[in-house]
Amino acid sequence: MAKEPQKKWWFKEVNKEFKEELLGIDRVTRVTAGWRQLRFRASVIVWNEKWTVGLWIWKAWEVVVAIEKAVRDAKKNLIKFEIENWTIAHDITANFKAASIMLHPASPWTWIIAWWAVRKLISVSGIKDILAKRYGSTNPITNARATIKALSMLKPNPKNSKKVVEEVVETKEEVVAEIKE
Numbered sequence: 676m677a678k679e680p681q682k683k684w685w686f687k688e689v690n691k692e693f694k695e696e697l698l699g700i701d702r703v704t705r706v707t708a709g710w711r712q713l714r715f716r717a718s719v720i721v722w723n724e725k726w727t728v729g730l731w732i733w734k735a736w737e738v739v740v741a742i743e744k745a746v747r748d749a750k751k752n753l754i755k756f757e758i759e760n761w762t763i764a765h766d767i768t769a770n771f772k773a774a775s776i777m778l779h780p781a782s783p784w785t786w787i788i789a790w791w792a793v794r795k796l797i798s799v800s801g802i803k804d805i806l807a808k809r810y811g812s813t814n815p816i817t818n819a820r821a822t823i824k825a826l827s828m829l830k831p832n833p834k835n836s837k838k839v840v841e842e843v844v845e846t847k848e849e850v851v852a853e854i855k856e
Contacts, residue, residue: 693729698720698795699718700717701715703715714735715737717732717738717742719731719733720819722799727755729750730749731746756826761783761802762803764831767825774817776793776809784804786803793807800826807822
């Protein structure tokens with residue numbers, strides 16, 4: 676039987692609330708009067724398991740710094756949305772600059788049918804079945820931003836919201852009844 680390795684005293688297990696995914700790292704060069712300035716652009720997706728997603732882009736002289744700052748700012752700009760049966764409740768079309776994206780709910784076991792930047796963003800958001808079509812720009816960052824805009828426009832299904840309201844009313848009445856007793 677293999678022994679489980681002992682954890683060192685300096686090793687600390689970190690429970691992160693948000694998970695991070697790198698959408699891309701690009702070299703960006705700006706030519707000035709005497710030389711070229713080389714920087715790195717990191718685009719990062721941040722999410723948790725509760726249908727909350729954030730996307731941010733940051734440039735820096737070093738890759739690590741660009742990623743850290745992109746993660747920090749992505750956590751500040753999160754969007755929250757609701758899904759039903761692992762898909763979205765209704766059709767959405769969103770535009771961002773030259774990119775246009777259409778999201779369509781899909782039947783179970785359809786999985787994610789989308790272009791790579793949109794697919795990466797949707798797969799981490801917790802949606803399992805969806806059809807997505809992009810129009811216009813092929814730039815992954817603009818398409819990812821259009822997808823974020825589309826997800827922020829999602830509205831909850833009115834059938835589900837009535838159930839939630841009824842549950843809240845019932846619990847409120849129970850609490851009032853307990854206080855009176």
